[in-house]
Amino acid sequence: MQHGKCGADTIVCGQSAWHDATVADARVRVWVVDDQASFRLATAETVAAADDFVMADEYQTGEAAIRFIPDDTAGIVLMDIHMPGIGGIEATRRIRAARPDLMVLLMSTYEVEDLPSGAADCGAAAYLCKEHLSPDLLTRLWRTAH
Amino acid sequence: MTAAVRSSSLLGHDLIHRLMAERFQLFLLGHLAMYLGAGVLLSLWQYAFFLRSPWLLAIGAICTGQCVVLAVALRLARCGRYQHAITLDCIGNWVAVFLITFVSPSLLPAMVLAALVPVVFAQPYIRWRRGLVFAVITAGCVLALAALARFQHVVHWVGQAPPHWIETAFIVVALPMNAFHILVIAWNNAAALAVSESMLAERAAEVEASRRRLVTAADEERRRLERDLHDGAQQHLVALAVLIQLARTAADYDRHQPLLAEASGLLETAIAEIRRLAQGIYPPLLVSGGLAQALPALAAKAPGAVQLNLRGLGRYSASIETALYFCCSEALQNAAKHGGPGTTVTITAHVDDRMLSLTISDNGRGFEPATIGTGLMNMTDRLSAVGGKLFIDTAPGHGTRITASLKNPSRTAAAR
Numbered sequence: 001m002q003h004g005k006c007g008a009d010t011i012v013c014g015q016s017a018w019h020d021a022t023v024a025d026a027r028v029r030v031w032v033v034d035d036q037a038s039f040r041l042a043t044a045e046t047v048a049a050a051d052d053f054v055m056a057d058e059y060q061t062g063e064a065a066i067r068f069i070p071d072d073t074a075g076i077v078l079m080d081i082h083m084p085g086i087g088g089i090e091a092t093r094r095i096r097a098a099r100p101d102l103m104v105l106l107m108s109t110y111e112v113e114d115l116p117s118g119a120a121d122c123g124a125a126a127y128l129c130k131e132h133l134s135p136d137l138l139t140r141l142w143r144t145a146h
Numbered sequence: 147m148t149a150a151v152r153s154s155s156l157l158g159h160d161l162i163h164r165l166m167a168e169r170f171q172l173f174l175l176g177h178l179a180m181y182l183g184a185g186v187l188l189s190l191w192q193y194a195f196f197l198r199s200p201w202l203l204a205i206g207a208i209c210t211g212q213c214v215v216l217a218v219a220l221r222l223a224r225c226g227r228y229q230h231a232i233t234l235d236c237i238g239n240w241v242a243v244f245l246i247t248f249v250s251p252s253l254l255p256a257m258v259l260a261a262l263v264p265v266v267f268a269q270p271y272i273r274w275r276r277g278l279v280f281a282v283i284t285a286g287c288v289l290a291l292a293a294l295a296r297f298q299h300v301v302h303w304v305g306q307a308p309p310h311w312i313e314t315a316f317i318v319v320a321l322p323m324n325a326f327h328i329l330v331i332a333w334n335n336a337a338a339l340a341v342s343e344s345m346l347a348e349r350a351a352e353v354e355a356s357r358r359r360l361v362t363a364a365d366e367e368r369r370r371l372e373r374d375l376h377d378g379a380q381q382h383l384v385a386l387a388v389l390i391q392l393a394r395t396a397a398d399y400d401r402h403q404p405l406l407a408e409a410s411g412l413l414e415t416a417i418a419e420i421r422r423l424a425q426g427i428y429p430p431l432l433v434s435g436g437l438a439q440a441l442p443a444l445a446a447k448a449p450g451a452v453q454l455n456l457r458g459l460g461r462y463s464a465s466i467e468t469a470l471y472f473c474c475s476e477a478l479q480n481a482a483k484h485g486g487p488g489t490t491v492t493i494t495a496h497v498d499d500r501m502l503s504l505t506i507s508d509n510g511r512g513f514e515p516a517t518i519g520t521g522l523m524n525m526t527d528r529l530s531a532v533g534g535k536l537f538i539d540t541a542p543g544h545g546t547r548i549t550a551s552l553k554n555p556s557r558t559a560a561a562r
Contacts, residue, residue, distance in 0.1 A: 036377070038412055042385035042392075045405060049392050082376075109380050131387040134395070 028142055029056035029075035033065040033091065034107075035083045039130060043078055050135030052142070062091025066098070074101040076142065078133075081108040081119065089118040096123030103145055107133070165341075166270060169334060170223050173267045174235065176327050178216040180260070181242070184320045185209025192312060201308040204249050205316070212242035228271035236264045236280050240287045244294070251295035252313045259324035261287050267331045270338075356527045363524040374423050382416035432471050436461045437504075440471055441493060448478045451490045458497035462555050469528045470504055473536065473550040476521045477506035480546065485510025503551035512540040525550070 030053050032043040040058045047055045056075060059065045063085050065077065077095060081088040092104045106124040108115070109131070119127060126141060189206035193199065215238030222231035243257040265284045269277050386409050393405040424430075432440035438459045445452035461467070474493055481491045489510035496503045515538060526536040534552025 036381040036385070038382050038385035038415070039388075041408065041412075042388040045389060045392055045408070049396060049401070109376060109384050130381075130384040133388050134391055136395075 027052055027054040029054055029073065030078065030138070031056050031065065031069055031075065032058045032078045033060075033062060033083070033088065034058075034078070034080035035060045036080070039080070042130075043133065046133055046135055046138065050138055053135070053138055062086045062088060062094075065091055066094050069095065069099065069102070071099060072101075073099065075103070076138065077102050077104045079104050079106055079124070080130075081106055081110075081116065089116060089122045089124075092122045092124050093118075103142070105141065165338065167223075167226070169338065170228060170231075170267075170271060171220065173331060174216060174220045174223055174231070176330070177235065177239075177263055178213060178220065180263075180320075180323050180327060181209045181212045181216065184316070184323055185246075186213060188316065188319060192315070197308065197312060199308050199312075201249065202312070205246060208242055208245045208249070212238050215239075215242075229273075229276070232264060232268040232272055232280075233276075236268065236284075239264050240283065243291060244287065247291045247294050248298060250308075250313060250316070251298045253316055253320065254291060254295040256317055256320035256324055257291055258288050259321065259328060261291065263324065263327055263331070266328055267335070270335075356530055359523060360527050360531065363520070363527070366520075371423070371427070378419040378423065379416045382412045382419065386412045386416065428468075429471065432467055433464075437467055437470055437495075440467075441474055444471070444475055444478065445491075445493065448491065449482050450485065450488075452478065453490065453492045455492070455494045457495065459495045460497070460556060462502070463532075466502075466532050466534075466552065466555055469525075469532050469534065470550055473525045473529065473548070474504060474506055476525050477546075477548045480513075480519075480522065480548070481506075481508040481510055484513040484546065497554065500554055501551060502554040502556075503549055505547060505549045507545065507547040509545045512542050512544045512546050514542060515540055522548070 030043075030047045032040050032055075034040050034043070044055050044058070047053045053076070057068065059068065061083055062079070065079070069077065077092075079088040079092050079095075083091075086094075088106060088108075092106060095102060096104060104124045106115075106119055106122075106127045107130050108127075109129065111129075112127060115127065125145060128137065128141075186206050186209045189202045189209065193202040193206070215234055219231040219235045219238075222228075222234065239261065243261045247254055247257045261284055265277070265280050268280060272280070389405050389409040389412065393402050393409065396402060396405065429440050429443065431443050436459070438456050441456060442454055445454055462470075478491060481489055485491075485508050489508050491506060491508045494505045494507075496505065518538060522536070522538060529536050529550055529552065532552060534550060537549040537551065538546070539549075540546035
């Protein structure tokens, strides 16, 4: 992993997996998966403050995200790593396998060195510390990938 | 339950002290019986029925003196004054065997054995240095007895020497009795050593298991703290950081107020969370006011009704106060978990000169004693570490009574 300039750690570099994603002028849909209500609230506020993004839905577990995020869709999934149930890493792996157009951003409050081993190869585009989440960061991550 | 009782240090010490007291009195009685039987009664019997010899009266008088000494020593031993008892017995015994050998040198073998008896069983009851002094004096005494027997004729004992058969009768009675007494003492010492060794091994195994459980409990506590911090306060603070950053960079000033209101709410939640966490790590009232102030605060936070009767509770060392506080905390959690709705808990302190105990009883549903959780097991270990024990008395449908009990430390440990 490399430490990105925008405050996120890039996990997958090089070719974009979502090159044929959304229409250019449509707002990007954002899902947040986190068992902490306070962070879901902060994410909703962040997305509301970003012109190019719209909050699609929020889930408390990885299982719910896998089940309810629509199949043929593009957008960003903000995925907490530590959650009850299968957790964020396994959820990311399954979501990316079924819906390759979705860009998954792993999040937690841990330092990047303390992340579980599966974080690097589960298909997530980047890891970001939760406190760095901002409209600007979302925009830059999305544009970098496209 | 067995573990709860066995992990206590009181039981082993009590048992050892009781065994020591019983052994000491038994040996003093044996010594007394020997002097009384072979020395006093045998002499008087022979004087009365066979031979009116002053020799027999002299032996009887010397042995009567030693019997009086032994009776006094026995009384001292009953008061636990072993040092005095054994010193008195040793001195009286040295004088008695010396006088008897002086009166009748042919009793030397029996007297040599008699001289050895007190030091053989005194060792566990006196300080090492005094034991060494007694052993050296006894060796000197044996040497003196041999010298006396060898050269006694020099002092021209004027008393009428008894017939040979009477001296033989004394030797035949006293020698095996003394030898048997010494053998019994030696066997008993060996048996006591074996019992002590097995108790020590059992205790060492129990202490090791308890230490392992305490270490595991400490590790689990650290993991729980990490989880609580990470999932609680830290998450609120992270969300707060995001919201403040949003407010800081928002171009639209109308957005500031709602963002700051949400941030303020999160901050309050985070503060409450940290306060709850800190309270759980170590209750501040326990430091400042001891159990008498911390337990009412704990009771006030309990989900059910709690009655308190804490009369007599003082200040104790931090480790004791902490152990008792967390026992109550664990018992209250237990009552909330197993008691069912409408459970009332009563915490009662019993304090006297000897013991300090807290009883936490509830009228709830109780639980199967075999299903004691790690929490109560940890409390057992924790109390054991400060020399106490935890009794858990419960059964399904009969409520629960948990008693944490330890020796009252007020007289030994300085209260802060």
